[in-house]
Amino acid sequence: MNESSYTRIRNFLTVMIGGSLSGVLIVIALIYIYGPTDTYKAKNVLLSPDVLQKFWYNTSSASTKGKMSRFSIKEIELLYFDKGSSRYTTVQVPILKYGAFYDLVKGDRGKSQDLALQQQFDETPAATILIKSSASGGNSRTVTEIFQQIQFSQGANTYRVELKEDDKSDSWVYFTHDDITNKVMKIFVPHSANFGVMGSFGAAKDAKIK
Numbered sequence: 001m002n003e004s005s006y007t008r009i010r011n012f013l014t015v016m017i018g019g020s021l022s023g024v025l026i027v028i029a030l031i032y033i034y035g036p037t038d039t040y041k042a043k044n045v046l047l048s049p050d051v052l053q054k055f056w057y058n059t060s061s062a063s064t065k066g067k068m069s070r071f072s073i074k075e076i077e078l079l080y081f082d083k084g085s086s087r088y089t090t091v092q093v094p095i096l097k098y099g100a101f102y103d104l105v106k107g108d109r110g111k112s113q114d115l116a117l118q119q120q121f122d123e124t125p126a127a128t129i130l131i132k133s134s135a136s137g138g139n140s141r142t143v144t145e146i147f148q149q150i151q152f153s154q155g156a157n158t159y160r161v162e163l164k165e166d167d168k169s170d171s172w173v174y175f176t177h178d179d180i181t182n183k184v185m186k187i188f189v190p191h192s193a194n195f196g197v198m199g200s201f202g203a204a205k206d207a208k209i210k
Contacts, residue, residue: 041107042105042108042110042161046105047148052073059071061145064143069135071134071135073131073147074132074134075132076129077129077132078091080126080128080185100187101129101187110174111175117160117174121172123153125153127184128149128150128151129150129184130146130149131149155181157177158174159174159177160173160174
């Protein structure tokens, strides 16, 4: 993908912020239009901090009981395994720290989704960024959904970004970045001495997500 394609993507995102997305990430369509997975950068599947703060979309889903609702980004959380408590823990991620992560990885190029990369996520991820959105569900009830997940492998050098499409599920883009898991922890939980990994999917089931 050449720079003019990236420029068109950026311009398109700018125009579409605040528009109706029918529950999909705009960038998904652009990826398939402008190039294969191994030619685009992480910044084209992640929303920048300034865009994230203004971004909203309209969608209907099971959580809204089929009613079209306007969602906006509510919060960002990091879910990770804490060795001290032997359980998964969540911490709130300020937008400035998300921005530091975005700046760190925005130039990373996507990798072809070969089996070796996918197998790194057969175990529970060492850490996961959860970008959450919310909308009014009627009767003063707030509906919260996970807008996007970014998972970091226990192998420390691989991460993947969730893509949401109307007709597909469990779609991911894979990236490699030297020591990315530990670098993310230093950004989001710099004083934690209890960060660790655990391979059991059973442990993940005990994780509490607000």
